[in-house]
Amino acid sequence: MKLRNNAIGLSIIVALVLQIMPMPSIVEQYRPDWVFLVLGYWALALPERVNVGVACFVGLILDILLGTSIGVHSFAMSLSVFVLAANYQRLRNYSVWQQAVVIGILCALYNLVVFWLIHLLTDIYFILTYMWPVVTSMVIWPWIFWLLRRVRRQLHLS
Amino acid sequence: MNSIFLRGPSLQIKLVFALAMSASLIVFDHVYDGFATTRVYLNSVVSPIQYLANLPSEMLNASASRLVSHQQLVEENAELQHNAVVLNGKLQRYILLQEENDRLRRLLNTPVRGDIRKEVAELMAVDNNPYSHQIVIDRGAIQGVYEGQPVIDDKGIVGQIMQVGSTNSRVLLISDVTHAIPVRVARNNIRMIASGSGSLDDLIIQHVPHSADIQEGDLLLSSGLGNVFPEGYPVARITSIVRDEGRPFAQVNAAPVAQLDRLKYLLLLWPNNLVGPEQQNSGLEQ
Numbered sequence: 001m002k003l004r005n006n007a008i009g010l011s012i013i014v015a016l017v018l019q020i021m022p023m024p025s026i027v028e029q030y031r032p033d034w035v036f037l038v039l040g041y042w043a044l045a046l047p048e049r050v051n052v053g054v055a056c057f058v059g060l061i062l063d064i065l066l067g068t069s070i071g072v073h074s075f076a077m078s079l080s081v082f083v084l085a086a087n088y089q090r091l092r093n094y095s096v097w098q099q100a101v102v103i104g105i106l107c108a109l110y111n112l113v114v115f116w117l118i119h120l121l122t123d124i125y126f127i128l129t130y131m132w133p134v135v136t137s138m139v140i141w142p143w144i145f146w147l148l149r150r151v152r153r154q155l156h157l158s
Numbered sequence: 159m160n161s162i163f164l165r166g167p168s169l170q171i172k173l174v175f176a177l178a179m180s181a182s183l184i185v186f187d188h189v190y191d192g193f194a195t196t197r198v199y200l201n202s203v204v205s206p207i208q209y210l211a212n213l214p215s216e217m218l219n220a221s222a223s224r225l226v227s228h229q230q231l232v233e234e235n236a237e238l239q240h241n242a243v244v245l246n247g248k249l250q251r252y253i254l255l256q257e258e259n260d261r262l263r264r265l266l267n268t269p270v271r272g273d274i275r276k277e278v279a280e281l282m283a284v285d286n287n288p289y290s291h292q293i294v295i296d297r298g299a300i301q302g303v304y305e306g307q308p309v310i311d312d313k314g315i316v317g318q319i320m321q322v323g324s325t326n327s328r329v330l331l332i333s334d335v336t337h338a339i340p341v342r343v344a345r346n347n348i349r350m351i352a353s354g355s356g357s358l359d360d361l362i363i364q365h366v367p368h369s370a371d372i373q374e375g376d377l378l379l380s381s382g383l384g385n386v387f388p389e390g391y392p393v394a395r396i397t398s399i400v401r402d403e404g405r406p407f408a409q410v411n412a413a414p415v416a417q418l419d420r421l422k423y424l425l426l427l428w429p430n431n432l433v434g435p436e437q438q439n440s441g442l443e444q
Contacts, residue, residue, distance in 0.1 A: 013207065021211040022284050025358075025419050029288065052169060056176040060183075064200045065207060066287040067321065067328050070193055071183030078176035086169050118289045121188050122336050124356060130288055 004155045008050060011038050011148065012058055020065050029129050032137040035062060036080065036110055040103055040141075041148045043084040044091055046157065055081035068114075069121055076113035080106045096142045104138035198299065201323035208283055208294065208326070274388060275428035277301065279309075281421050282326055291331040291358065293317075295424055298325040306386055308427045314392035314415030315339065315380055316424060331418055332393065333358050339386075341378040341393050346371055349381055352394055355411075358418045361394050363410035368401050370408065378412060388429040 003010075015038040023031060035058060042050035059074025066073065083106055084091065091099060111133060118124055151157075186192040193200070263269070283294040297303050299322045307319040309329050317337065320330040331354070332339055338353040341363075348370055352361040366372065376396045382389030394412035401408045 013210075016207050017211045020208065020283060022215055052172040052176050056180065059180070061204060061207075064197075064204050067290070067292045068287060069184050070187040071180040075177060075180035075184070078173060078180065082169060082173045082176075115289065117184065121184070122290075124289050124335050127288075127356075 004157065007151060007155050007157060008042055008046075011042075011151065012054075015039075016058070016061065016065065019062070029132050030136050031133060032140045033107055033110065033133050036077065036107060037103070037137055037141060037144045038148070039077065039081050040084050040106070041144060043081050044088050044099075045149070045152055047085045047088045050081075051085040052078045052082050068118065072114055072117045072121075075117060076110045079113060080110040083109075096145055099145065100138045100141040103141045104134050107137045108134045197321050198323055201321060201326070201328075205323060205326060212282055277426045277428075279424045279426050281424065284421075289356075290336070291317075291334040291354070291356075291418070292320065293329050293331065293421060294326055295329055295426075296326055297426060298323045298327050300324055302428070303327050303426060308387045308391075308429065310391055310425050310427060311416045311421055311423070312425075313417060314394075315387060316416045316418065316421065318386055319426075329424075331358075332414060332416075333361065333418055339393060340381045340383040342381040343372055344377040344379050344392075345373075348372065349383070350378070350410075352378060352412060359413050360397075361412045361414060363396070363412055364407070366408045366410045368403065368408050372396060372399060372410065374399060377415075388427060 012035070015034040018034040019031070039050060039055050039058060043055070056074045056078045059077035060070065062073040062077070063070045091102060094102070108131065111131060115124075115126065115130060119126075277297065279295040279297040281293055282296045295309070303319055303322050305319055305322055309316045309318060315332060317329045317331040317334070319327050321328040330337055332352070333354040333356070335354050335356045338351050340349065341352050342349050350363050350366060352363050355362045363378075374396055377392060378394045378396065380387040380389060380391045380393050392415040394414045396410060396412045398411045399408055400410075
């Protein structure tokens with residue numbers, strides 16, 4: 001019963017851990033946006049429980065963990081999760097691969113918004129490797145989708 | 159289950175609210191630096207997640223150190239003993255030189271340089287934020303770490319403390335785009351400023367006149383100007399000089415001496431043994 005109530009929170013914490021876990025610098029740039037993927041799944045599956053508010057809050061935690069100016073990730077995260085939560089009825093009817101493409105596009109939006117905001121604050125330059133997470137997130141989405149759907153059905157979350 | 163119609167305030171209102179809040183937080187944090195004191199608590203609140211994320215690599219390290227063969231240990235021990243003898247030999251010379259230097263300084267009536275308090279810290283996490291180069295170390299305010307404190311490794315300067323938590327703190331590396339460090343050429347004491355480029359193995363030396371006497375391979379030491387980094391620690395080695403007369407300055411690049419991509423043990427310095435907020439920033443933002 002307890003697990004049922006905390007499953008969403010736990011999955012988000014696991015995503016946060018995966019997001020900040022130290023990795024060798026070769027693998028580093030290919031790290032998918034775990035937090036965005038998990039929030040994206042819940043926003044599609046249970047939009048009345050996970051939507052812009054949760055995204056904004058998790059974005060703030062991400063800001064503290066990553067050491068960026070507070071507000072950068074919450075801005076980008078709320079924006080991309082909003083698109084998912086606003087169109088969940090349409091997106092649910094897509095096949096998993098079509099969803100993956102949509103997730104990839106939103107992931108690009110998320111990464112670009114983070115880049116633009118930080119670009120406004122400091123003078124960083126755009127390098128194409130910043131966009132690798134878009135590709136890896138897209139590839140990993142079907143598996144995240146399958147895993148979290150099993151969790152949701154097993155625990156009868158609604 | 160009611161997933162056809164959403165209850166509560168509509169999504170658009172939530173979005174506008176979230177975006178407005180994030181934007182004002184960014185302005186509050188970045189422009190007014192309003193979270194400077196709260197960050198300590200915020201970092202402490204989220205530090206369990208950091209410890210959790212660090213766990214797998216620590217477990218790997220622990221099991222790896224358990225599974226070392228006797229042969230390897232003997233070899234390592236021999237090598238360390240060899241190193242200790244060599245270093246001690248050098249140290250004898252160093253003590254002699256230091257005493258001589260102190261005597262000469264006393265003769266010249268200049269203040270004698272004291273020893274600097276040092277403490278070893280260990281790397282906890284490397285930020286995967288590709289836009290800025292920061293690492294997290296396992297020392298914090300409890301151990302007397304303060305903002306703007308210099309951090310070095312066994313080769314050279316690594317960076318400076320950017321945010322302090324109670325048990326961990328965040329180091330801004332010298333290769334970060336917002337970081338710059340005053341340096342001088344070891345060979346002839348020409349003063350320059352080495353700014354980070356955003357790439358771990360490259361620093362940009364700005365505003366170097368074409369006529370400056372520098373060569374590829376020159377070692378750059380910290381100059382001690384700016385009162386953040388103590389004088390005389392190795393920073394970088396010059397890798398390329400492009401003297402294009404069409405440009406106002408020569409383009410000079412240097413590679414950091416410290417191995418920024420494979421840090422493990424770091425050394426925190428307390429210049430002048432002072433633990434206090436007096437000697438901050440100046441190097442942090444150019």
